[in-house]
């Protein structure tokens with residue numbers, strides 16, 4: 001781009017944009033999408049005007065009812081006199097735009113349509129699933145004075161994590177009747193959800209879905225301390241059930257967590273939130289790249305800097321000649337949690353020392369969780385403790401301690417004289 005074409009701050013943060021002029025907003029977004037304006041140019045120019053919008057991320061599997069939920073939320077939010085922008089990332093079906101636009105037309109009858117701005121964006125294969133420009137588009141809408149910016153994306157894995165970086169409040173839409181095969185998806189989703197919405201609550205199975213989610217939250221609560229308690233709310237866009245409750249939870253989360261979180265997360269340097277997110281992304285990636293653990297049925301249900309929890313439902317293939325769970329399975333479960341927790345900071349092991357004790361037998365049908373936590377980490381050593389518990393009664397099945405002899409910054413084992421010499 002030549003010097004002449006670099007837009008000035010005044011051109012970017014123009015009075016028309018700041019006043020919310022729709023054509024100015026649309027034109028600026030198009031220029032960002034065409035790559036005529038870089039993210040950093042835009043963010044620098046808009047910086048003084050950012051952080052006022054409440055950014056609401058809505059994710060969930062394809063067809064989960066996200067757009068219909070946005071449509072229902074719009075009705076409730078417009079009724080409060082708020083101005084709302086919707087960014088639909090990679091809408092997978094025309095209903096996304098169609099439903100919302102249809103709604104806008106109806107809202108128009110009530111004279112309020114001018115308070116809604118809707119834009120679809122393509123992710124263009126950016127690895128995270130959310131387009132790189134989506135964050136800047138959110139900035140533009142924030143600067144343009146929208147009270148709420150809703151970002152809808154299909155939660156197909158990594159994109160959920162991108163939303164984590166963008167949104168102040170994350171709603172995950174879960175339709176009833178998905179079954180056990182999405183357990184892993186749910187686990188990843190649980191990690192990012194601030195509010196869990198069971199969508200299509202007018203259909204059968206929604207109570208079971210809500211119960212499943214509450215069970216998983218219970219595990220998470222046992223493993224992670226946090227002030228915000230993730231609510232599970234059944235809602236139907238069709239009947240209107242639960243929509244007011246959902247808005248109430250969104251408001252409560254805003255009061256608890258605040259707005260403009262993406263701006264802190266993107267601030268120069270690694271703040272703790274950023275590194276926690278990085279650790280989560282890294283660990284979930286490692287867990288997904290572990291075919292051995294996957295072949296055993298082990299899934300990662302919680303992860304962060306220095307900790308990881310993995311879970312396994314015992315089946316006949318895990319049982320030994322005594323009719324109880326094979327010790328090797330328990331070891332694999334504990335060792336998987338240990339490996340993930342210790343690699344959450346990046347690869348660091350030059351040698352490993354691990355010890356396991358077995359307290360109680362487990363049986364087919366039991367659900368086991370192994371939670372690894374970092375006890376200490378110095379330049380040379382990192383020590384982890386893993387507790388394996390049975391889900392039904394929280395009984396201790398096994399405990400495991402693992403010591404990692406760390407690599408130094410040059411990739412050599414930190415000189416201590418201790419530890420084994422092989423490189424992991």
Ligand SMILES: Nc1nc2c(ncn2[C@@H]2O[C@H](COP(=O)(O)OP(=O)(O)OP(=O)(O)O)[C@@H](O)[C@H]2O)c(=O)[nH]1
Nearest residue numbers: 062063064065066067068092093095200236237238
């Ligand atoms: N019964 C019932 N059906 C619903 C409800 N909400 C959405 N649906 C239906 O579910 C289907 C998918 O809804 P969408 O809102 O397009 O789902 P989505 O998650 O946005 O879908 P994608 O953007 O394509 O991933 C549509 O046929 C909707 O009519 C609801 O509350 N009750």
Ligand SMILES: [Mg+2]
Nearest residue numbers: 066067091096
């Ligand atoms: Mg949609």
